[in-house]
Amino acid sequence: MGGGGSARRSHEIDYEIIGESIQMVEIELDPGETVIAEAGAMNYMEEGIAFETKMGDGSEPDQGFMGKLLSAGKRAITGESLFMTHFTNRGSGKKHVTFAAPYPGTVVPVNLAETGGQLLCQKDAFLCAAMGTQVGIAFNQRLGSGLFGGEGFILQKLSGDGMAFVHAGGTVVRKELKGEKLMVDTGCLVGFTQGVNYNIERAGNLKSMVFGGEGLFLATLQGHGTVWLQSMPFARLAQRITGMYAHSKGEGSVIGGLGNLFGD
Numbered sequence: 156m157g158g159g160g161s162a163r164r165s166h167e168i169d170y171e172i173i174g175e176s177i178q179m180v181e182i183e184l185d186p187g188e189t190v191i192a193e194a195g196a197m198n199y200m201e202e203g204i205a206f207e208t209k210m211g212d213g214s215e216p217d218q219g220f221m222g223k224l225l226s227a228g229k230r231a232i233t234g235e236s237l238f239m240t241h242f243t244n245r246g247s248g249k250k251h252v253t254f255a256a257p258y259p260g261t262v263v264p265v266n267l268a269e270t271g272g273q274l275l276c277q278k279d280a281f282l283c284a285a286m287g288t289q290v291g292i293a294f295n296q297r298l299g300s301g302l303f304g305g306e307g308f309i310l311q312k313l314s315g316d317g318m319a320f321v322h323a324g325g326t327v328v329r330k331e332l333k334g335e336k337l338m339v340d341t342g343c344l345v346g347f348t349q350g351v352n353y354n355i356e357r358a359g360n361l362k363s364m365v366f367g368g369e370g371l372f373l374a375t376l377q378g379h380g381t382v383w384l385q386s387m388p389f390a391r392l393a394q395r396i397t398g399m400y401a402h403s404k405g406e407g408s409v410i411g412g413l414g415n416l417f418g419d
Contacts, residue, residue: 165287165317178262179255184244189286203246256322268316276346285317325387336377342388350380
């Protein structure tokens, strides 16, 4: 399939989502087709696929070194690596390569050609995409959102006209907004399409913020487009695990007490 045509920028890759609660995505590449991915996301690949680590996403092949460095530097702001891995089918016939995120959840396929050519997503949500997809960043226009919004301030921006795959922790929910307003915990937001406005607002009054147990701020989404939400953000999962570990270390448990009794 290759580039598909002169007007199309991204490679036309085929795919299959594997699994239910802990998913992975298998990408099928025709000879010459390439998929880009975050470093370390690959699970397995067939003979004939060559991979190469490059600076940036390769969406602008004629870009000079400084341009590539600037584009990759924008990704570094989100905490991601300057480099991405490019997997290309150098053999004959169809070949497969499979990717998975480093924690349990759902793989969300998004056809950028059907979403206005753009998707904004959490900084750690991007998994892989067809070659030609541009992976950048997007800042919220209001500085206050950055100072108080925490994880929701800097978003990754995926631009192109091919398939992109993002990862959601736990169960994923897809919401179609038709002008209404949706309030979301900042960590539960996976991504949203063009036409949806994003902002950070204070969650309730001071009393509810201090004693309610919820976050201090909520992401508000309003407009016309698609929003993807996740039931278990990785940051929330990690916080619960470390909290339980610290609690058991401080007070002990029945099993832990027995272990100490026998000198373990």
